[in-house]
Amino acid sequence: MARMKFICDAERCIECNGCVTACKNEHEVPWGVNRRRVVTLNDGVPGEKSISVACMHCSDAPCMAVCPVNCFYRTEEGVVLHDKDVCIGCGYCSYACPFGAPQFPSAGTFGVRGKMDKCTFCAGGPEANGSQAEFEKYGRNRLAEGKLPACAEMCSTKALLAGDGDVVADIFRNRVVQRGKGAEVWGWGTAYGSKADSKGAKS
Amino acid sequence: MNSLKRIALFASAMTVLASLAACGDKAQELAGQPRQDAAPYTGTGVQVFTTSDWKTGDKNSWAQQLKTRAQYGQNDHSRSN
Numbered sequence: 001m002a003r004m005k006f007i008c009d010a011e012r013c014i015e016c017n018g019c020v021t022a023c024k025n026e027h028e029v030p031w032g033v034n035r036r037r038v039v040t041l042n043d044g045v046p047g048e049k050s051i052s053v054a055c056m057h058c059s060d061a062p063c064m065a066v067c068p069v070n071c072f073y074r075t076e077e078g079v080v081l082h083d084k085d086v087c088i089g090c091g092y093c094s095y096a097c098p099f100g101a102p103q104f105p106s107a108g109t110f111g112v113r114g115k116m117d118k119c120t121f122c123a124g125g126p127e128a129n130g131s132q133a134e135f136e137k138y139g140r141n142r143l144a145e146g147k148l149p150a151c152a153e154m155c156s157t158k159a160l161l162a163g164d165g166d167v168v169a170d171i172f173r174n175r176v177v178q179r180g181k182g183a184e185v186w187g188w189g190t191a192y193g194s195k196a197d198s199k200g201a202k203s
Numbered sequence: 204m205n206s207l208k209r210i211a212l213f214a215s216a217m218t219v220l221a222s223l224a225a226c227g228d229k230a231q232e233l234a235g236q237p238r239q240d241a242a243p244y245t246g247t248g249v250q251v252f253t254t255s256d257w258k259t260g261d262k263n264s265w266a267q268q269l270k271t272r273a274q275y276g277q278n279d280h281s282r283s284n
Contacts, residue, residue, distance in 0.1 A: 130247025163273035
């Protein structure tokens with residue numbers, strides 16, 4: 001087993017936010033916390049691109065490096081998880097993370113910043129697999145059920161891929177080779193007309 | 204002269220005390236590593252939600268199940284061709 005990875009295909013993502021919704025529903029993520037977000041570049045401009053972003057489960061994770069209480073750990077599959085019983089909610093991981101993955105629920109009585117929450121690659125946390133305690137703190141443990149993350153499995157255009165790094169890289173590589181670029185892309189002629197059609201239209 | 208000697212003696216005694224102050228500090232290393240998680244191939248023990256195509260506790264069958272699921276669920280090229 002290689003490392004678990006996410007890849008988002010910017011050519012396919014249609015900013016439907018299905019992944020965000022799937023994640024929130026699967027793990028019953030509290031209000032104000034988004035473990036996954038869709039980021040759009042050049043929003044509203046023709047050619048805009050969207051990608052779905054969450055914790056990238058870095059090989060050399062900056063959050064792990066800066067945590068003063070050492071609450072992070074990495075599983076054998078390369079998933080970066082943390083122990084909420086150890087986390088003190090200081091927010092250093094949030095400053096260190098280049099993807100903005102760490103989230104801090106502010107639903108406490110006095111609006112204080114709570115324990116850090118982030119994408120778990122649907123792998124739960126250090127509580128017993130499938131236990132109520134694990135679900136309440138970290139959400140469902142789909143990996144231990146033989147399933148892949150809900151966000152990727154729910155993606156309508158299959159833009160978001162998740163799983164063994166080798167497998168998802170192969171799927172993505174094959175996809176890029178098959179779809180080609182520019183006028184080779186499926187649907188190009190329908191959308192913009194082929195060269196032959198445009199010549200015919202002029203004459 | 205005598206008072207100067209006293210001051211010097213007092214100052215050196217204070218310096219020795221200050222330099223030894225750290226010896227009484229308690230160790231501040233982290234208490235230990237965070238709790239480790241059980242491997243995902245050990246399953247959740249909840250059969251209703253577990254897919255049936257792999258054997259709980261068998262790492263290879265679990266890994267194969269995820270690979271198959273990724274290909275079937277995410278590789279639309281292989282499904283359409």
